[in-house]
Amino acid sequence: MTRQIAHYGVLSHYPQPNRTEHVHIGIAVFLADGSVRVHFGHDLRKLQAIDPQVKLDAVRSWEAGLPRLLEGQTHAAAAAFVKSLGQWSLSDTLGRFAYTGEEEYLARVTAALHSLVSTPAKPSRERGEVSRLHIDLKTTFTAKGWLGKDITKHEIVERYPIGPMTTAEFALQNGRLHVIESLDLRTSTPSAKRQDARAKALVFDMAKQSAADSARYSILAGVGSPLMGDAKALMSRYSEHVFTWESAQDMSELMNILGAATGKPGLSLPH
Structure with a gap:
């Protein structure tokens, strides 16, 4: 086109x-x-x-x-x-x-x-507006020993700027840029979730423009949501991998990929 x-x-x-x-x-x-x-x-x-x-x-x-x-x-x-x-x-x-x-x-x-147009979120409210899926992913990355603040050390960092007015939810650099975006369909209104999905697609598009060989991962939660089918279709167009949070197989595959990318594949989650 x-x-x-x-x-x-x-x-x-x-x-x-x-x-x-x-x-x-x-x-x-x-x-x-x-x-x-x-x-x-x-x-x-x-x-x-x-x-x-x-x-x-x-x-x-x-x-x-x-x-x-x-x-x-x-x-x-x-x-x-x-x-x-x-x-x-x-x-x-x-x-x-x-x-x-x-x-x-x-x-x-x-x-x-x-x-x-949008009113900037107040700093005191920002943490409360983060999705449950984002928090779960952050907890998982921390438990694995992957989360950090220095992207040059193969650490996963939060809110990493990848272009003008565009910030990745999570990013990792190991010679190749890895961008991770989550979409939690279990909460909020359908119209808000559609806007969230479009914003995620824009992040992936900007990542591809800034690094053509970038690896892009979508993680979706809410298998019972009527928006899941459309959300998967949209994310599939802009990201290389689409994973479902509720799928143990999907999450195992994602953890293996990120473990290899961080160079810390052997760390297991605490029980």
Whole structure:
């Protein structure tokens, strides 16, 4: 498939148009064929924090309505139209990303929304928002003697930066970059999990761009989740290996791979 280029601007809401206070709420994406797609952030509660009168359902409705009004317009014309709505603006400058197919497009959109729109998590809450699967993996890696802080010493490290605004959940370097991402489907809402899956796909894509020979591992939990089939299909496109947390065979295979990569295959888990 041919790679496409999309350009996007940030949509902002101004409670009082004559004042500077505002909040970013989403992005408008201009596609090569002249069509426009609008995407709002997953959580718009911060919008009500600065404008209690706003109706979130009404704002959400523009996700489908605004693209029809902007279709075929230049960026300047679109910005002027958005401004005419009274409380919104479209950024003067445009970002861009390349994509092939709908899945990669949505992964790029998720990354842009996370960077430009999402409210940063407070440090005090970050640990509480980590998935149970992440904690289980971290505990396992620690028990095996693999977890550390120095990736140059064949240690598995947490939150390793692999590109602009992109951080791997776990990474290992032994002459080859190994990237490990987990997706816990046992918790949260389906929409949040879909966004998580797209974000993981973006991490794998960035890992491949930064190191073409990188090894990429997906670990999924939640065999009973209705999202498991789609999640496996998506992860299979972006990672070399897809493992199921509940499968003893899968986990044994993963531990053997990582044991060889760290150079510490002989350490067994405590009983």
